[in-house]
Amino acid sequence: MSDTVATAHPVHEQHAEQGFWRTYVFSTDHKMIGRQFLFLGLFMLVIGGLLAMMVRWQLAWPETPVPGLGAIPEPYTYGGIIPPQTYNALFTMHATIMIFFVVMPIMVGAFGNFLIPLMIGTRDMAFPRLNMLSFWVGALSGAVMLASFFVPGGPAAGGWTAYATLSAKESYTGVGWGQDLWIISLIISGASSLMGAVNYITTIVNMRAPGMSYFRMPLTIWSLFITAVLLLLALPVLTAALAMLLFDRTMGTSFFLPENGGEPLLWQHMFWFFGHPEVYILVLPAMGVTSDLLSTFSRKPVFGYRAMAFSMIAIAFLSWLVWGHHMFVSGMNPLLGTAFMMTTMVIAVPSAIKTFNWLGTLWGGSIRFAGPMLFALGFVSNFVIGGLSGIFMASTPVDIFIHDTYYIVAHFHYVVAGIIFALFAAVYYWFPKMFGRMMHEGLAKIHFVFTYIFFNLTFFPMHFLGVAGHMRRIYNPLQYEFLKPMQDWNVFITVSAFLLALGQIPFVVNFVWSLAAGKKAERNPWCANTLEWTAPSPPPHGNFEVQPVVYRGPYEYSSPDAAEDWLPQNRPLAGAAARAH
C-alpha cells in the first residue's frame, strides 16, 4: 500500500507549518479546502434562501411591495413590487444557487474533501494542488454567477432547466448577458467538480490505509466514491449542452433552434441525461452520511452493509436510464414514455431497500438523540415522503396531470431540500473534527425542532396545490379562477417558509459562537469507530501521527468482542477475539 501512496503522491506536499496565505487561502490541505467549500456553501445558502423568500412573498401576496426591496431600482422592482421578469430570475437563481453552489459544494466539496483522506486513513488527497484549484475555480464560478445579478437585463430567467428555445435567444426572455454568464458559470463550475471527482476517485482507489478494503469503507466514503463517478460521467454532458447553447446564443449556430433545423428537445435530452444523475449526485452523499450517523448513534452495525453499498451502485447505474421521465409530456414519442416509466419504477427499489435498512439499523439499537442524530432521522423521514411522492410522476398517466405543477415542487424539495437535514447532521457531527470545538447541543435541538416542523409545513401543502393543478413558475396565482380557492395555502406556505428561515438563526448563532468559544473537542467525542476520530481534533496538516492500520469494518458497535460498545477500525484485538476475525 505504501508503494501506491508513493506513486500517486510523487511530489509530497509540505506538511510543516506554513504562512498565512498558504494555510488559510491557497491551501493544499484537504481539510482547509473542505472548510473553504463549507463557508462558500453556507454563504450561498443565505443568498439562495433570501431569493426563495422573495418568491414566496410574491406567491402569497402577489404584486404587493416586499418590505425592504424598494431600494432596488426599476425595472428590477417597482417600489418593492416584483415584476414578472424579476420573479422568473428569482426562482431561476434560487434553484441554480441551491443546487450548484450550496448542496454540491457542501455535501460533495466540503465533506468529500474533509472526510475522504481522514476516513480512509491517508495523509491528503492524491492531487493536493488540483484540489486547491478545484476550490478556487469553484469560487470563481460562484463569483460569475453572482455577477450576473448586476448586468443589464438582470440574471438568467429561463428556469434552472434553461429549456431551449426560451434560453437560446435574447428576444424570448429579454435576458442577454445574465443568461450568458449563467452558462459560463456552470461550465466553470463543471470544471471544478471534475477536478474534485478525479481527485476523489484516485484517492479512494489508490490511497486507502493498509487493511482498508472496499468493504471496510464507511458508507459515507462509498457514497462519495459513487458520487464522484457520477460527476465524472454526467458533467461533461451538461458542459457539452451548455457550450452548444452558448454557441446558439452568441455565434449563430442552431443546435436547439428549429428555424434552421435545430431540435429543442435535444436540449432536454442532454439536460436530463445530466440532470437525473445530478439528483443522485446530490442525494447519495446524504444517504451515506445518514447511514453512518444512524449506526453511530444507535450503537449498532448498519443493517445490511453490503446491500446498502450495492443499492447505491444500482441507483448510480440506473440513474442513466431514467432521464426521459422528465419528458413524458414533452412531445417525445409516447412509446419512449412507457420504457422510461419501467426504468423509473425499477430505480425506486434500491431506494426502498435503503429506507428499510435504515429502519433495521434503528431496530434493537441503543439510540442517542444528539443533534446530528436528530437531523439524520429528519433526513430519513423526509426522504420517505419525497421517495413515495416520486411514484406518482413515475406513472405516466398520473404524470400528465401533475407534471409542471406544485406537486413536482413539493416532491423535489422533499428530496433535494431534504438533503439540508443530512447537511446539518454532517455539520453538527464533524464540526468538532473540523474546528476542534463542540457545537452547543441545546441550540442544535432547538434548531432541529424549528427546521423539522416548518420544513414540513412549508413543503407538504405544496402537494395539495399541485393536486389542485397549481402550475409551478407562475407569477400570480390569482390570475386563475380555478386557483383562487387555493390561495390560503399559498399564504400558509409563505408564512411557514419565513418561520423556517427564522428557525436557522439558532444554527447561525451556534456555528459562529462555537467556532470562537465552543467547548474544546476531544479526539472522539461521539465514540465512533471510523478513522477520522483517531486523529487529533482538528487534525494537523498530514492528519495522522502514525499511519493507521485497519482491522475491521466501520460499524462494530456493541460487539461482544469489546468491553465498550464501540471498536475503532484501527484497534487490534488480542487473543481469541483476534483469531476469530
Add this chain to the structure above:
Amino acid sequence: MLRWLPEDVSTYGGEIDALFYLIYYITAATFLLVTVLMVVFLIAYRARDGRRATYSHGNTTLEIIWTIVPAAILVVLSFMSVSTWAKVKRETPPTDFEVGVNAKQFNWEISYPGPDGRLGTADDVKFDNDMHVPVNRIVRLHITSSDVIHSFFMPNLRFKQDAVPGRTVIGWFEATKPGRYELPCAELCGFGHSGMKGWLYVDSAEDYAKWAAEHLSPKPQ
C-alpha cells in the same frame, strides 16, 4: 381522503384519477408503516443505562422480502399505467373534428378548418385564447408553437401536452360536460408565462352549431 383534484369532465380522466388514488393509498400505507415503525423503534430502543444494543449485521431473509415486495408493487403499477397511457397519448380514436393549437408568447392561437374543411391551410379560422368544442365529441388537437416551448394544460380534462416549436404533436380529448374551463400554460415561456391562459368552452351540440354558424362559416360577401 384527498379530494382536491379539479372536477374531471373527460372520458379518460376517470382512469387517470383511479391510478392516482391507487398510488395514493399504496404510498400513504407505506408512509404510515415506515413512520410508525420508526417512532416505535425510537421510543423502544432509546438509550437506557445497562442495556446494550443488539449486535446484528442484518438479516438476509428480511432484506430479500423488502426488495421483492416493493419491486412487485412497482411492476404491477407500471403495467396498470401502460394501458391508460396508450389510450391517452398513443392512439387517437377516429374523429373528423380537428382543432389546431399554436402557442406563442403569450397567447393560444386556436384554429379551425376553413371552407376547404382542412386544417393548416390559408383559409383556417383563427381565434386568440378561445376554444369552442361540442360536448361528447372526440377532438383531435394539432399542437405546435411558433417561438418557445409552452405546455397546453386543460386541468379539468386531465390533458397536458408541451407545444414544441418545429414539431406538431397530436393530442385528443372528449369533454363530457358543458361549461367554461381555463386553459393555462404549464411550461415557463418568458415574462408573460403567468397569465398566458385561454378558455375552453364546452358547448352543447346546439350551442356549438350556433357558434360555428356564426364564427366558422364563410362570411357573406
